[in-house]
Amino acid sequence: MNTGDQNYVKWFRNAAPYINAHRGKTVVLMFGGEAVSHPNFANIIHDISLLRSLGVKLVVVHGARPQIENSIKQRGIKRNIENNVRVTDAETLVAVKDATGSLRLHIEALLSTGLANSPMHGSQIRVSTGNFVIAKPMGVREGIDYKYTGSVRRIDSDGINMQLDYGSIVLLSPIGYSPTGEVFNLALEDVATQTAIALKADKLIALTDDEGLIDQSGKLIRSCSVRTVKTLLDEKDCHVRQLLLRSIIQCGENGVERCHCVSYQSDTALLQELFTRDGAGTLIAKDHKEELSTATIDDVAGILELIQPLExxxxxxxxxxxxxxxxxxxxxxxxxxxxxxACVALYPYAEANTGEIACVVIHPDYRKGNRGERLMAAVEENAKKQGFDSVFVLTTVSGHWFLEQGFTEQPIEKLPEGKKQMYNFQRKSKIYVKNLR
Known part of the structure; x- marks a missing residue:
């Protein structure tokens, strides 16, 4: 077996836990019309097909802003934007329906591709569309009648779940229907957000032109909480970015556990984000009432009280x-x-480019849930920021739990020299190591 094949097998083995974790989960995937026009969109379609074949329940929500703009321009219709929102009169609505309908058919056709020698050969994907989005008019605001521009009133979650259970990908357009038979032009972000909330989706994934969320210094944010996303909101931002950030915030505050932002320009970003340890974009976790933070001198008494029984x-x-x-x-x-x-400590061994995880303690009343996993994620992120290639832990009673977190048992020789000299042979602690890169 050559090196390339060996690397592939290794990657596939490492991806297995993530594949299992996503199987049966409901994911809402949203992207704008810009993504559909991008040369990489064919790869995105292949990845959507792959996700479905791996057992992910997928709802795909597409936008059509550039296509609508082009349709309006071709018809010679005057563009009418008020407060960053399109006013959709009867003439504009025809252009909206034409652009949106054509784009939906185009995406359906791509998802139906099953040519031999193509990544989607044999996939046999069913795509379901329909009147799943019930809309209402925006109405008159500050003296402006937005006419056929609307907002989501309700999502037919039962109908969508029925199609997902059949194994179909549900495809939603930024169009909604009223009980009176009217059609309304909706925002992509509104449809995706309300769908994710109504379905109690496990994830919302947004494909954007950036790598993910970018901080004020221009750097990619690898992971953050919804609370952090709120600090990114800036009135100077473009309207589309504001809509995206508000969509993430609303999902996180209404039960969606995870949101992801990845680039539609990368042919690997979507799968890399979901099936590798480090991902490719930004992971946003919903805020918890329990807050993780670096300890201060005021926390000494609380830590001592927590760890005393185990000591x-x-x-x-x-x-x-x-x-x-x-x-x-x-x-x-x-x-x-x-x-x-709960608490955890990280002691650096810079000469060996590693760190020791120690004093992992959770109060007995709070050991259910994912608090241990949250602690480990925080300390591993800290270790990565310090440039460590690995972390290790010595334990006498929790070996199995660390194995479940991706650690492997190692001999004492694997300890950094400084720690090896301090090893207590009377305690006979077992050594577990986890690579971070």
């Missing part, structure tokens, strides 16, 4: 208050209503 049992090595005060900046704590319910 008395001999599970943890005892730490004095004085030592803890010196090392406090090594700790990350999880607080609920200002009470510390």
């Amino acid at each position: 008395e049992e001999g599970v943890l090595v005892k730490r004095s208050r004085e030592l803890l005060e010196v090392e406090i900046d090594r700790f990350t704590v999880l607080k609920k209503e200002d009470v510390i319910i």
Whole structure:
């Protein structure tokens, strides 16, 4: 087997846990008309097909802003934008329906491709469209009648779920229908957001022209909370970016656990984001009432109280208050209503480009849920920021849990020299290592 094949097999094995984690999950995937026009869109279609074949329940929501603009221009219709919102009169609505309908048919055709020697050969994907989006008019606002421009009134979640259970991909356009038989021009972001919330989707994925969310310094944000997204809102931003950020915030505040932003210009970003450890874009997790933060000197008493029972049992090595005060900046704590319910520490071994994870403690009343996983994600992110290639942990009782988190048991020789010299042979702690790159 050549090196390329070996790397592929290794990647495939590493991707298996992520494939299993996404199987049966409901994902809303949104992209604008710009993505459809991009040369990479064929690869996105192939990836959508692959996601469906891996058991992901997919709702695809497309936009059509550039196509609508072109349709209006071709018809010689005067463009009417008020407060960054298109006023859709009867003549404009014809252009909207034409552009949106043509684009929907184009996407359906691409999803139906099954030519031999193509990535979608044998996929046999069913695409379901329909009147799943019930709309209402925006009405008159500040003296402006927006006519056939509307907003989502309700999503037919039962109808969509029925199609998803049949194994179909549900394709939604930025068009809605009223009970009176009228058609309304809707915003892509409104349709995607309300669909994700109504379906209680596990994820919302937004394909954008950037790598993901960009901070004020121009750098890609790898992961953040909904709270952080709120700080990115800027009135100077373009209207589309504002809509995207508000969509993420609304989803996160209404039960959608994860949102992702990845580039539609990359032919690997979507799969890389979902099936690799580091991803390719931005992962946004919904805010929890319990807050993770770097410990401060004010947290010393709370940490001591948390770890004392395990020290008395001999599970943890005892730490004095004085030592803890010196090392406090090594700790990350999880607080609920200002009470510390969990903690973890990271000790650097820069000479070996690694770090030791220590003092992983969760209060007995809070050991259900994913708090341990949240702690590990935070400490691993911290280790990556410090440039470490790996982390390790010594434990006498929690080996199986660390194996579940992706660690592997290693001999004492794998410890950095500084830690090896301090190893306590009487405790006989087992060593577990996790590579971060």
